[in-house]
Amino acid sequence: MYLHLGQNEIVPEDRVIGIFDLDKCSYEKRTRDYLxxxxxxxxxxxxxxxxxxxxxxxxxxxxxxxxYLSQLNPATLKNRAESGQLEL
Structure with missing residues (x-):
């Protein structure tokens, strides 16, 4: 299965390591350093x-x-990943 990240970008679901909320994570120093x-x-x-x-x-x-930086809400991406369907 595949996950649509937005702007015509699609990745295989088995390659996804994690989906993160940029607003909630970006204030942490480790996340900023990682990015x-x-x-x-x-x-x-x-x-x-x-x-x-x-x-x-x-x-x-x-x-x-x-x-990948995406304009989609993390909950939307999570729902797409869990649904098992390619959503465009």
């Missing part, structure tokens, strides 16, 4: 097209991990 390091490594993809609400950490065949 800054991912940005420096060039593994952050902004697929939000607007103000991101969540970030999704995925396993990637060519990188250790890849981080």
């Amino acid at each position: 800054a390091a991912a940005e420096r490594e060039g593994v952050v993809l902004d697929v939000s097209g607007d103000l991101p609400k969540s970030f999704v950490v995925c396993d990637h065949p060519y990188h250790r991990q890849i981080v």
